[in-house]
Amino acid sequence: MQRRWAAPLAVLEHGLLQRDVAARALLLAALAGEHLLLIGPPGTAKSELARRLQRLLPGTRYFERLLTRFSVPEELFGPLSLKALEADRYERLTEGYLPDAEVAFLDEVFKANSAILNTLLGLLHERLFDNGSQRIAAPLITLVGATNEPPQDDSLLAFHDRFLLRVPVQPVDDAHFDALLDADTAAAPPASLSLDQLHAVRQAATGVALGDDVRALLRLAREHAARTGQPVSDRRWRQLVALLRVQAASREAPTVSAWDLWLLPFVLAHEPAQVPGWTELFLHRVAEAGPLPMDGLERAVLAFEQQLDIERRAPADAQDDSAGKLALAKAIAGPEAGQSELVRITSERAHRRYSPVHIEARTRQCEELLAQLGELTALVQATADQVLGAAAAHDWLPPSWRAQIESVHHERLQRLHGLRTALQTHRDGFAALPVDATLPPAQPAPVAWTVA
Template identity: 35%
Template sequence: MTDLKNKIIRLQEHLNHGLVGRKNEVKAALLTLLAGENLLLVGPPGTAKSLLARRVAGCLQSTDKHDASPVYFEYLLTKFSTPEEVFGPLSISELKKDNFKRNTTGYLPTVQIAFLDEIFKASSSILNALLTILNERQYHNGATLSAVPLQALIAASNELPTGQEELNALYDRFLIRKFVDYVRPDDIASLFELNSDYGNVESISMDEIKELTKRSDDVIVASQIVRVVQDIWLKHREIFSEDRRESLSDRRLVKLIKLLRISAASNGRYEVDLSDVVLLKDSLWNHPENKEAVFDLIFEVLQKNSCTVEVMPNDISTKDSQKKIEKPQNIERDITAESRLIKGYKGSGTKNNPILISNYEELLDLERKDVGQQGYYFKQTTDIDCTEINTWPNINFIGTYDGGGHTIKYKKGKNKITTVDGGIASLIGSQMLYGYGTSKYEASKIEYLFESVQGNSNLLNINLEDLCLCQDLYDSTVSDCVSVLNNISDDKHNMQISYLIKDIKKSKVTNCQTSSALAYKVSDSIINQCTSTSSILAHTVTDSTIQLSVAELSIALYLKKAILKQCQSFSVLVGKSAIESHIENCLVLLKTTEDIFLRYSSQYDLPDQLFGIESNEIQHRNYNTDEYLNVGLVVSHLESSNILNTFVTAHDLKRGVVMNYSMMWSGIASGCFDSKVEGCVLGSCRLKKPSNYGIYVGRKSRIAGYTEKSTFKSNISVSTQTGARSSTGENGETMDKLRLTQNYFENTLHWDFESVWYWDNDRNSPVLQMQTGNLIIDARSTEKLLTEDLLTRQISQNIWL
């Protein structure tokens, strides 16, 4: 795919030779060709529309070198044009046989690229046949329905068909629409420097296009991208609900999904990203006066789903100003600091003049609906000590709260409650208390700054001490927040079950750190670049993406229709099951600790009923056929899911990992059903029992234990892990650790060492390229990392933007 990407870049440069100010139009025309779609160029005469079409046709190489059929057809339509001029003359010989049939050779039905100028002047007799060709790539030649080899049709017009409803169907067939105007005044001087020598034409073959189309079918459209497109679609309908000129057909959505996949595949990616969605800006408007509004709504949704990422200084992408797409900014009226919106507060509630929070009275007064639920912008100006507050209010918040990097401090939990005789003894707020047998368990109540946050709200730059952030986060964003709970005990009988955010829905959480679990449940959301000294998710991840995140324990307990990318744990990556999920480029560094598997043991595991989840909500297969706990070091139960390019090894390579529970372990998954495990490596990972303990620790397999209808490919186990080699099976290929070099990972297993992994020379093993909290030390940390907006970065790397 890299070779094809480089060829496309060369094609773009070649097609631009001798043209001024037409880079975007060239990219649109070439993308149209690769996607097998139709492009409409709108603009005045003399703006190189036909020249562009001829150049694109010139770069297409016919599949059959012996085929003398023309590749290209062009025609200028007028209101007097007849079907014979476009589709070919009637066959006299066929008429003599009473057959109505045209000789189409050399005309539109037989070429691969066509250019029709003044397309909207087509007569009804041409229009009817043209609609079928544009949409279905078929032509009715008399009584015969023939397939049309047309790969792309480029049309031009001096104006759009406004007020001509009979042309709406034709207009809708053009997936991509571009305005072409005369060159800008700043570029006029470039017209004097044009070189008429076009040179040898770089070409692309139909075989290459077909291979690209085949690869695009395997491109993943993650739940985040699905949600982004859904939000754009819904906002479009909402904004233009009273403008009957604007509508989006189901046909257009289906074609745009294909376009997104083609864009990703031609960029050498196997997943659609945010930058591909930017292409919708040329496809979701009908009337030109709505073009800017469409642009704004697309970028509003994209920026909401973007985040900040860390990159090396020499890898910063925003230096290329030509790749930067400016979003029109609304200039907000500056209001003087003397203005007052709410009595007793300073500020008017805008970003330029926020309402200031400087003490606990102003903070806790957010409980008032007229203060905390009106969408105002708040800014904390100093640290706030709330340790004298005995009862915390229920604050339901709508708006933006910027903590300014200051701290809100609350009291340590004092109300400890003890339970005996097993089961649930008490339920205090979000704190669940449980015990088994005659053991005693204690829990401290931790309060939340906000009871709920919703309505497209934003929480940022908030530092919390002995306080959690919010119980319920809905349709909102959280970034750069920290919560430190000083009353978490290391004693497993003194339980502290708490979360930075308990329940996250349809939201985005970025660059947050917590000494508790980040959240309990997450659905339809994005977790990016977060750190927890416990787990990222204490329970279930559903229809969500977690990326660039690190946990001292596990990333999550359950995955359901979820994506994990570039995540690291120091315990099992996913505690129990992954169903219909995708795990890629993750790292498991198992630490030597006694209770690392505490919450996976049947003795201490929390029943699902404690959390309001029925046992059949997430189904499991019972494959624990012996008395031991079966554990997979990436995930215990894998069903209808993928694990790709994931590395498992011990954190302490010399000592290994000491276990205190009887168990059988597998390097990647204990049970693997209808799933794929590919490019994974089990490194030096010795799990052993401590001395003088009457427990059993054994290995079921090197890659997967119990398997059913699953695919294994290019999985590796170091030779210190005994077992029969099986490159396509549950034990993987055996490899001496001296052969597991960066060259092997990069060139044989095809791991990405440009943007995902780097080689740690001290450990002699791959490590993820990220620095989150204090849990990962980057071997290149002497070179300070810079931050960059993810959307901006992806746009800069997209060859179509």
């Protein structure tokens, strides 16, 4: 992460567990001048993130309210001016209220009545506030909304669409519970951003190109939205591209990267239940972390294991009296038969012996599959190196996502290593079968295996 964004992110995340996605989305929203909706139960640091953003922008005016169905416009937009009323003007005193704020947080944002929501629509989208006969410009940088769940009422969909970024947040999971109990409560390290920095990034974003690879991925995203019945407005597609350009500009990159598309789930998903589908699209297409078919390989290695077991257990030919000799040796050795050298030697002779041609054929077939496994492992390793290098180099990819991607590629390589180790063991097992050079040099039927 470049120095200028690492420190602000450290402030946003300090002492908060599993909030790397929300923190990055919030900072990018501020850089792009967009609004963010945090969706999750109480006590998941939604308001704390908004307050920390304001502290990152020293001198900015902050406004915060909890909305209910009984909230009135005066609570958000300011009281009526008595002096203006005396002059037959309907105006509000907006100083210290939402129209005057640069960073704002509205909790339970969808519980407000229509009078408030209708005013918020224009304020969020156009940054304009109608105060009596005047239309004044609002200095709002970003508004953070919070809700326990997305709206179900169709009348709220237009307001819901004003939030370009919509990020689900959940309580800390069981794996991080102990860390939660020991969370650092000390003050966050100092860091700050200036409005000039925000404006500089937005200005630089106008010169960022959208490459053919990203366009192809966006077309794929559009197909996914249509296939899954998730309507995305033209305005949202354009806003998404603008956000991607801001993210690229903040990395001082001349073009949008495919890795910048990690934001897709939080821009295009209409509700939290749809986020995993969009996340999977990114992980499969960009991080190459989709399922790697290995069933055929596993069946092939298992086929060699089973064949080796058959050939090891195969009794000697009927005309060979080794089996009778083994029984006699065990009778002579008595209860300690398992430890008798006589029993061991006789036991080896009681099993079928194979011609050198047979053994060479079995080991050669194992080696052919081992070669294929080696080629596949090299390809998977090269892919992992390329993907993990790109993921580590991306300034904004959340660490939790990076860890998930690393886990997938590591697990693939581990599975392939396990298959190669097992097959090498089977190959050595065939090579160690009892040999009888006097047997006819007949080729055995090949072990049936295919790798799709």
